Amino acid sequence: MTEEINKNKKTIEQLIKIHGVENVLVDKESCILYAQDIHSKTIPAFAIIRPKNKDELTESVKIANKLGHAIIPRGGGMSYSKGYVPLQEGSIIVDFSRMNNIIEINEEDMYVRVESGCTWETLYRELESTNLRTPFWGTLSGISATVGGTLSQNGIFWGSTKYGSAVDSVVALEVVVGDGTLIKTGSDIQKNSAPFFRHYGPDLTGLFMCDNGALGFKVSATLKLIPKKEFREHVSYDFSDANSLFDALSKISKQELVDACVGFDPYLQKVRMQRESIASDLKKLAGVMKDNNSIIGALKDSAKIAVSGRRYMDDVKYSGHFVIEERTKEAAIFACDEVNRICDHYGGSKIESSIPKILRSNPFTPLNNVIGPKGERWMPIHTIVPHSKSHEAMKKIAKLLENNQLELDENKIGVGFLYTVISNNGFVIEPVFFTPDSIDDIHREIVEDNVLKNIECFEDNLDARELTLRLRAELLRLFEDIGGVHMQIGKSYDFKRGLRGEAWSLIKNIKDIMDPKKVINPGVLSLNVNDERD
Ligand SMILES: Cc1cc2nc3c(=O)[nH]c(=O)nc-3n(C[C@H](O)[C@H](O)[C@H](O)COP(=O)(O)OP(=O)(O)OC[C@H]3O[C@@H](n4cnc5c(N)ncnc54)[C@H](O)[C@@H]3O)c2cc1C
Structure with a gap:
């Protein structure tokens, strides 16, 4: 002692x-x-x-x-x-x-190097004065989420329907491994080189991507730069069922028409509409005004959003929202026409595009949605499946929840769904639980005071908590059974359970080399959990 x-x-x-x-x-x-x-x-x-x-x-x-x-x-x-x-x-x-600096914006060689504690919002703001951006440029949590954290788990949203997930935009890294050695990756492994290119010999950059912080500490990351696309269009559609929305999302992503897209089921849509007030919509309208290419366009957009308010969403079932970004007006209009054509083809009805407009003009808002609209505990999980399996996956997920609907209702737990597509080959289904249970210090730290003071504070609700956790475990098992994969594996997803044996051995051996004393983040990726499975 x-x-x-x-x-x-x-x-x-x-x-x-x-x-x-x-x-x-x-x-x-x-x-x-x-x-x-x-x-x-x-x-x-x-x-x-x-x-x-x-x-x-x-x-x-x-x-x-x-x-x-x-x-x-x-x-x-x-x-x-x-x-x-x-x-x-x-x-x-x-x-x-504190390791949040932009180290270098290299416009000539088209890369940006940041310390890994740099947030996506900081990077976005720093690049504003250039005509460049990174292909993937942030998660919706980018006001706080860092480049290092996102590359360690992988992340999606801004830019990811066209350019893939966060890790696809990375060229090189600097990583401190378990014994304190600093490892450089990408072209930077060459003694006289710089981090301008990813592939030189085995892909050491890839080795540390999505490692959930199991193999080392990313201290800096170099991301690719591409020209900004100044011409934007926004499209929203209402679909009568999930399958039609899925088909439209898949087709649009395969045609590489949009930078970002998101779909909501009726429950999540309702939650979205309850979350914030018309007052906050109006505040966000200022963003739409600022963001618009022309003054007349800005006035038209803002007037439309202000007039339509939230009423236009009242009867919407499954909604799909698309952000198109192109280098010329003609290209943006072409993509927009194609998106309209595809949505029409799958039976969608066009609705006001206020949601994608507001989202795109305020890409990194305060994270009040770490709790539900009434102060519920918020818990998203997700799976990524190929397009061909999206209908079947959704059917099985819905069935599992349906079998537990009575208990969910008794415990007043709501479950909504968010859908999106990563590049042209990953379909994301994200069930989100809203449980009437107590929140923690971290939520009080993040949520703005004006929101906190207007919500109910739930007491500890152990029954509801237990049910939520049980259903999460069952869903994660189901995702595994249907061959789904995930970002954000952490210590919640049982990574090892679903892996082929050879892959697990290789990952374990890599961990042994990078972190021989097993001091880095024990338990993440199912590594070093001190049980017989290890
Ligand atoms: C309101 C909200 C909205 C969200 N929206 C999105 C979204 O749009 N898209 C999306 O993909 N996710 C989203 N997320 C999930 C989450 O924000 C992202 O996964 C984000 O990228 C996490 O980054 P972070 O810096 O907060 O990482 P952390 O949560 O701090 O860490 C994540 C993991 O990375 C490891 N790690 C962190 N930094 C390093 C480092 N420097 N070196 C090595 N390992 C490290 C940690 O150990 C941990 O395992 C959202 C979350 C919230 C709360």
Whole structure:
């Protein structure tokens, strides 16, 4: 016991020496807050460190190694699958918020290099003065979500229907692995080179993508730049059933017509409409005005949105929303006509395009939707399937929920669905649970005061919580059975269970090399969970 106390004291002293006392948090509140994610809370962290640069981080990783502490990367903390939630006592959490600089915008060689704690919003704003962007340019959580966190789990939304998921935009990385060694990837592995190109020998960049922070600490990332597309169109359609919406989403993505798209089932749509007030719509209208290419267009759009308000969504069933971005007006109009034609073909009815317009002109809004409209606990999960399996997958998911509908109703748990497509080959189905259960410190920290003060605070509701978790486990098992894959594996999805044996052995061997003492993020990707399956 005394030995343990002495060891811990020594660790803290050494961490303070490296980062300064203000960047080593050991107070109870911080250790609890930083250790919980948007959905889960286990044990508090031992300490939180906030390195200023890769050298400081390297020193701390070496100390964790020497003194036997687990050490866990945390970006914006916007995930909900226990990615950075500690499973072991004595865990040090690395908060990347001070490593948030844009290192280089290289317009000549078409790449941008950022420290991994840089948020998507910061990157977006920095690139505003250029005529360039990254192909994938952020998650809806990009006001807080970091480049490093997103590449570690993979992420989708802005740009991903045309350009693929976050990791597809990456050229090179710098990663600190378990023993403190700094590894460069991409063309940067060549002694005299720079991170301008991804592929040179085996794809070491790919090795660290989607590793959920199991193999090392990404300290910087280089992303590809492409020309901005200034001409935009927005389209929304209403479909009478999920299959027609799915067919339209699939066809549109296969034709590579839109930058981003999203579909909602009637429940999620209703939640969206309840979430915020007309007042906040009007605030967002300012964004639409600012964002429009022409003043007349801006006035027309804003007037239409203001007049139609939310009424136009009242009878909408399954809605699909599309953002088209092209380099010429003609190309944008062509894509828009094609989207209309495809939606008409699948029986859709055109509706006001306020949702994609408002979304696109305010791409990174405050994250008040980490809770439901009445203050419910919010829990999304998702699966990615090929287009050919989307109908069958949805049918099975709906059946599973239908079999539990009585219990869901008794517990007043709502389940809605979000759908989208990644590039032209990944169909995403995202069930979202709204459970009347208590929220945590992390939600109070994120949600704006004016929203918090208008919501009901639910008491702990253990029955509803248990049911939500049971259904999540059953759905994850179902996703596996239908061959679905996921981003955000973290410690919630049982990664190992669904893997082919050879793949699991290879991943385990890679972990052994990168992190021989198994100090980095134990338990993530089912690695080092200290049970017989490991
Ligand atoms: C309201 C809301 C909206 C969302 N919208 C989207 C969306 O549109 N699209 C989408 O894909 N997701 C979305 N998400 C999920 C989540 O925000 C994203 O997955 C996001 O990319 C997580 O980034 P982060 O920086 O918060 O990572 P964190 O949650 O901090 O970490 C995620 C994982 O990465 C690891 N990690 C973090 N930083 C590093 C690093 N530097 N090196 C190595 N490992 C690291 C962590 O250990 C953890 O396993 C949303 C979440 C919320 C709450």
